[in-house]
Amino acid sequence: MLIEKLEKLKALLAEADRALVAYSGGVDSALVAKVAYDVLGDRALAVTAESPSLLPEDLEEARMQAAFIGIAHEVVQTHEIENPNYAANPVNRCYFCKSELHDTLKPLAIERGYPYVVDGVNADDLRDYRPGIQAAKERGARSPLAEIGITKAEVRELSKWLELPWWNKPAQPCLSSRFPYGEAITIAKLQRVGRAERYLRQLGLTTLRVRSAGDVARIELPPEQIQEFVQTTDLPALVAAFQSYGFVYVTLDLEGFRSGKLNQVLHLVES
Template sequence: MAIQKLERLKSLFAEMDRALIAYSGGVDSTLVARIAHDVLGDRALAVTAISPSLLPEDLEDARIQAATIGIAHEEINTQEMANPNYTANPVNRCYFCKSELHDTLKPLAKERGYPYVVDGVNADDLRDYRPGVKAARERGVRSPLAEVGVSKAEVREISKHLGLVWWDKPAQPCLSSRFPYGEEITIAKLQRVGRAEVYLRRLGWTNLRVRSEADTARIELPPDQIQTFVLKTDLPSVVATFQELGFVYVTLDLEGYRSGKLNQVLKPEVLATQN
């Protein structure tokens, strides 16, 4: 079934003729970039937005992946941190982030002669609270994966089928997603939580989140990895490193990591506004 969807994705891009891809380097947008390049060649352009909410390590991954695919790749700076509607971190923060992104990409696409801007939103994303999807739709952005009904699992299956070595790369949403709604986002906080996650990645814990609330860091790992983390990690060193970064308290979430966890505090009337 997933491979049949791949053929539909190819047909979709063939109809576009030229496309600019909002490319973060995540598994979703990388698959979109690969298919766009396969179909359109030099008529496809991947563009990565650079801001304090993107880890330098993730930007480097995006560069390497784009080079491996062979797609033309450019970088632009976005200024969402200058928008108080974003830094105040309301429940629809992602709306302001994606508004800034696509208000930057759309003029670039027009200037370069790309009639379409596409993103990596997949079918599963439409089932979660994703106010950024609304911002993209308002600006005419297309989401090929969602249009064809490709789930996250199918993204990985198709990526593996195409020989993309990062098919199982853990999801890495922007660093602003590490903070509870209502807590102000600052560049210093983003850098602190980012360096904490990089530190744990280098210890071998690749699928994780470091949630930040005031001066407390909460480490989230897949539930089946929690016991191993406690038994095999030098916990005093973890605490010391986090405190050097500026955290006062370091905790481990016993429930474990799951996508969209911070949305559990949202009221039904907020969730009803999805998309």
């Protein structure tokens, strides 16, 4: 069944004849880039958007992954932070982010002779609140994984089967996702969160978030790691580091990490 989906993905990309992949370096878009390159060779291009909401090390990792795959890779600059609709951080912030992305990629695709942009949206993404998907569709982008019905778990399974070393790479959404809706986003705040998450990664942690609300940093870790983290981490040193980045208070979320946790306020409003 899974191999059948892989063959459908290959057929979809082969039919396009040329593919410009909106490539973040995440496991989803990396799978699309890998299959596109396997099918199309030099008629496939991966393009990554660089902006203040992307950690420099994540961009470097995207470059290394593209080199491993063999696909041609380019980096473009996006400026969503300059859009007041984005910076105000409304509940549909991602709509304005993806609008900027695809308003940048679509002209590039037209100029280079690609029929459309393909992205890494998977079937599970369609079941979550993802206003960015609408922005991409409005600009003619296609989502091969979602069209074929490939889920996140299947993305990882296929990536492992294709021997991509990052098949189990934790999801790493843009840094703007760390802020509660309604709190304005600035470059300084993005950099503050980025430095805090980099500090935790240097401790050997991989799945994590530093949620930012005003002067408060709230650390999210997998529930099973919380006790060991508290027992083995030099907490005063961590607090001092976070405060040097600009936070005043540093807290630990006892519920633990959960992807998309800030969206729970939307469900509360709906109920």
